[in-house]
Amino acid sequence: MCKVVQGIGNKIGEGGCAEVFEWEDGSKIIKLAKPNTIPAALQAELHHCQTAWACGLPVPRPYDLVVVEGRSGIVFERIYGDPIIKRFVERAVEQSRTQQPIDIMKDYIEAKITAKLFHQIHSHAVARMPSQRENIKNDINRAQYLTDAEKAAVIAELDGLPIKQQLCHGDPNPGNILVRDNDAVIIDWNNASTGNPEADLAEYVIMIRYAILPPHLPSEASVLLDATRETCINLFMEEYERLSGIRYADVEPWILPVAARKLVADGISEEEKRLLINEIRRRLHIC
Template sequence: MEGKGAGDGAKIAEGGCSEVFVWEDADKIIKLAKPNTDDEAMRREYRNTLAAWECGIPVPRPYEWLQVEGRAGIVFERIHGETLAARFMKQLQQPFVDTSELEGEDIRLTARILHAIHSQSAPTHPLSSQKESFKQNIRYTSHLTSKEKKGVMAALDRLPAKHVLCHGDPNPGNIMVRDDGSSVILDWMNATVGNPEGDLAEYIIMIRYAVLPEDLPSELRKSFTAFREAVIDTFMDEYTRLSGLTYEEVYPWIMPVAARKLSADAISEEEKGQLVSFIQQNL
């Protein structure tokens, strides 16, 4: 189906793989692929979001997949609210912020949302295998040698396999809190059927290694660096309380998930360098 031009609606967001525009009215948006994202990836996101919607998970309602001016796109329900990442950055930039106050409800909310997702059995719509998806990403990266890739994939093969719905990219920028206080999780392009430990490792890596924007005051970036492990502890404390799954059980997944992230366009070379060092130390 051919749609109207993206220029007909205001651009309201942009990520590593897509741009988001208002669509038709205030209640819909369209997410359009950038050149680094192919049609099949957008079709997969549409199918995955539809599967999550049909499971009753709080996601933006997916209306249709279409083509706009040669670009693949998905029409979604528009969510009015704020991402957890935006809330965090606002708080971090307040004068005289005490970084110990950043630990709290938003971190625990992320753990609760992920536990709700992981409590679902595999949806009736077929989703990719988590381990196979990870292997495909690992093969693609140019940051590891062939020997290192084989070592990481061998470690991945030794890990137990589960069969639950996993989000694949549970970062605070993908969790929105609506104006009414309810939460919604976005961006299901990387959703798979597999192990909750993979999602938890993804979150831990992001907190532990994320490179904060250079325009933040250096003292705040240094202060957050000292606070990273407290965020991880709070997150895992809440997830363990809900599920019984511990950090020790998640830890073996951190290396293969770190290797998988090396193929991502959205993270910096500085962050990728830290991930490569971690992987090499653990092989």
């Protein structure tokens, strides 16, 4: 049951499914659902974040479900930190302005921070969470860009992959990772599940490799991203392998099903979806 309350502070962020506002004395935020988000989705996100919090993971402390002016929302601890994507954009603009060479050490530091964060998450096995594999299959079947035969072929590849039961975030993009005092906090747990860490890692690799940055970001960010995509992936995977023993070769088979499930995502452009479709069909042809 949601508690009905009134009054919010300044708006501080917005995503595809929610708006974020200051709450109470500023030590908390409220994530208010947009019309395209059903209350059950908020209930699930709260449960997932409570589960992660109970595991001692670096997540915002979740408090309660509330209703504000007829809109459902979740109250969280407010985290003061910069998203990795914001830090990346600022670095790109500064390097362009000062004509500095690419500083790979900063990419290395952030790759280490991110790999450590993912390893912390994946070190836990939890109960009462959605099945990652079923979520992926459902998304693949909803993908309008693939034929029925292509969907069946991708799912057949997925069915041949090993089964694990680890906690996975489900949307590990750089906008959901906040850096605070050289440590990371991860937000937006609505897609969390129990399954294979390799799927989370594949999601991250795909985002770095194929992302098309939004047009409102400075062009310098796209230039830097294009110059460092594979380096960032290699640095990240080297650190994750050091921590976990999982190699890029273990992640590679998951690229196909995770790329297919991303075709239903609202937050990526048609251009990015075309890149993913081309990659999916290339891999199916090889298979």
